[in-house]
Amino acid sequence: MTFDMTRLLPADHFSHALRHDVQRGLTASPKRLPPKWFYDARGSELFEQITRLPEYYPTRAEREILVARSREIAGLSRARTLVELGSGSSEKTRLLLDALRELGTLETYVPVDVSESALEAAGRALTAEYPGLAVHGVLSDFTHGLGGLPADGRPRLVAFLGGTLGNLLPAERREFLAGLRNALAPGDALLLGTDLVKDPEVLVAAYDDAAGVTAEFDKNVLNVLNRELGADFDPAMFDHVALWDAEQEWIEMRLRSRRAQTVKIPALDLPVHFDAGEELRTEISAKFRRSRIASELEAVGLRLTEWWTDEAGRFGLSLARP
Numbered sequence: 001m002t003f004d005m006t007r008l009l010p011a012d013h014f015s016h017a018l019r020h021d022v023q024r025g026l027t028a029s030p031k032r033l034p035p036k037w038f039y040d041a042r043g044s045e046l047f048e049q050i051t052r053l054p055e056y057y058p059t060r061a062e063r064e065i066l067v068a069r070s071r072e073i074a075g076l077s078r079a080r081t082l083v084e085l086g087s088g089s090s091e092k093t094r095l096l097l098d099a100l101r102e103l104g105t106l107e108t109y110v111p112v113d114v115s116e117s118a119l120e121a122a123g124r125a126l127t128a129e130y131p132g133l134a135v136h137g138v139l140s141d142f143t144h145g146l147g148g149l150p151a152d153g154r155p156r157l158v159a160f161l162g163g164t165l166g167n168l169l170p171a172e173r174r175e176f177l178a179g180l181r182n183a184l185a186p187g188d189a190l191l192l193g194t195d196l197v198k199d200p201e202v203l204v205a206a207y208d209d210a211a212g213v214t215a216e217f218d219k220n221v222l223n224v225l226n227r228e229l230g231a232d233f234d235p236a237m238f239d240h241v242a243l244w245d246a247e248q249e250w251i252e253m254r255l256r257s258r259r260a261q262t263v264k265i266p267a268l269d270l271p272v273h274f275d276a277g278e279e280l281r282t283e284i285s286a287k288f289r290r291s292r293i294a295s296e297l298e299a300v301g302l303r304l305t306e307w308w309t310d311e312a313g314r315f316g317l318s319l320a321r322p
């Protein structure tokens with residue numbers, strides 16, 4: 001039917017936010033960058049490649065759950081509106097869209113993503129594939145502007161899939177979930193996908209694949225800084241590192257400087273020195289247990305009503321209600 005896109009944030013939001021995050025993160029010790037800056041057009045494409053790697057099981061495990069449970073989820077939610085936070089290619093979403101359409105309740109799909117290219121491509125494809133479905137893309141960081149999501153079309157099912165919640169630090173996660181809780185009305189539901197704690201070897205391999213795609217994805221953030229801020233990072237001067245933090249129960253991705261070097265970031269008038277072997281944290285990807293999900297949801301006033309995993313118990317899908 002129709003596809004349109006809303007920019008929830010001011011036009012210069014992303015360039016301001018990038019400058020702010022880079023200034024803060026690269027002058028901090030240890031150095032860090034938020035993972036959302038991976039996802040320019042190239043980064044989004046690399047992530048799609050990651051989802052097809054033999055070592056990267058989360059996408060397939062979550063898909064297995066959705067294949068088995070989409071009808072049940074549709075029946076429980078009876079959603080008129082499906083909102084998807086961090087929609088990316090909207091690939092797995094088709095399972096939910098199909099089930100909701102079959103049930104006959106679905107009117108509107110609202111994909112929310114930071115990647116304009118991914119949003120455009122998915123929005124256009126879905127509009128063509130699902131005649132009668134209104135698609136309202138929202139270009140936004142999912143941690144912002146949940147209040148700006150459509151308030152009509154209830155009941156709404158808000159899907160946050162792929163394990164992206166794990167990219168937030170615990171304090172950010174709590175704030176995000178509280179904001180989400182606030183945006184939900186009685187009758188709405190949250191569908192949350194979370195990767196689960198498992199053998200560290202399996203986890204590390206998923207973030208350090210043999211073909212080197214994740215390494216390229218990790219280094220892509222340097223290309224983003226070069227293009228957007230005029231920086232002169234040489235990605236070949238950094239090694240990709242993935243490690244399991246057993247205490248925090250999260251995977252960390254880092255870029256390790258191969259030698260002492262000073263990088264210029266003209267847009268910030270900032271020279272950034274790296275010692276030989278110094279690491280820059282580019283992502284955390286927290287892994288969960290059912291009990292922790294239930295308690296973190298409960299802490300913000302959300303009730304875990306259903307819990308599903310794939311056969312192998314690698315990935316969890318939760319349905320929660322305000």
Ligand code: AVJ
Nearest residue numbers: 050162163164167207214285
């Ligand atoms: C898209 C955030 C779920 O954390 O597993 C994949 C991103 N990083 N490989 C994840 C990612 C490295 C992914 N999420």
